[in-house]
Amino acid sequence: METGMLGSRPVSTPIEENHRLALAEGPLLSDAAQYRCLVGRLIYLCFTRPELSYSVHILSQFMHQPHEEHWQAALRVVRYLKGRPEQGVLLRRENDFTLHAWCDSDWAGCPLTRRSLTGWVILLGNSPISWKTKKQHTVSRSSAEAEYRSMANTTCELKWLKELLLSLGISHTQPIPLSCDSQAALHIAKNPVFHERTKHIEVDCHLVRDAIIQGLILPSYVPTKSQVADILTKALSSHSFASMLDKLGISNLHAPT
Structure with a gap:
């Protein structure tokens, strides 16, 4: 709700294949605190969703100075979660x-x-x-x-x-x-x-x-x-x-x- 993604279309993977997020050179994100808050929540979610580990690892490297491209990548994880809210680890x-x-x-x-x-x-x-x-x-x-x-x-x-x-x-x-x-x-x-x-x-x-x-x-x-x-x-x-x-x-x- 906070990200405004309620009406977004789900995606099948949490991160785009062949991404180049480490080399992003687009405009800086105007509200970096929003990015840090979202990625921080995704880090906690990794405790029960191991398939998010790689994407969250990548996103967490840009907390200090996120670009718009990083924000869109973080929103992609949210779109992935929207399509698979029921997944988890079952012992x-x-x-x-x-x-x-x-x-x-x-x-x-x-x-x-x-x-x-x-x-x-x-x-x-x-x-x-x-x-x-x-x-x-x-x-x-x-x-x-x-x-x-x-x-x-x-x-x-x-x-x-x-x-x-x-x-x-x-x-x-x-x-x-x-x-x-x-x-x-x-x-x-x-x-x-x-x-x-x-x-x-x-x-x-x-x-x-x-x-x-x-x-x-x-x-x-x-x-x-x-x-x-x-x-x-x-x-x-x-x-x-x-x-x-x-x-x-x-x-x-x-x-x-």
Whole structure:
């Protein structure tokens, strides 16, 4: 109501494919406070709507000086929500309590800093319980390095989740599947030999390697078209977005059970 979008037409994705929001050069928004208020509300909504993580991550980078183009992109998220108000995370009663993690990265995705984007999602049964979209702290010199950093961050999250579930009486004795779409990153994880190409990420290498030896994770390859975490690192087409949304485990909470 505050955005004046009650009569707007819904859209199928929260952010336009092949957007160039980081390079926006149009007029500045006259009321930046309105933009900050809207994006702030969308940040809280990400706690129950993981498919918004990427779009909100992008929008939140322009809080200090938003352009008109950024405002229109934020309104697009509102239009997306208008068309899908019933979606959310449903923790089903018949859950088998198995964990499955997916990690991905968008190498050099930021056109301004050329830092890569990390994204992961962890499913408990068929329901997402942990997800994140975050820009990496340093510039990765290869896509394999960016993917491996994403894998290391996901491993840390899995360690924490495993201990949390154990405190609730749910133990995981088998290695947790970790799906990655980078053959090079998987090769580094399984090969303990370090050389010039991996020396600068040696800490992450040891972290992931130790987790494999301890039986915490079981990394495996998944094709990019089946990579669930892709929805957290890129602006997808409407067809790809709908496909990933279904695999992500987002449910219609208003549907009859």
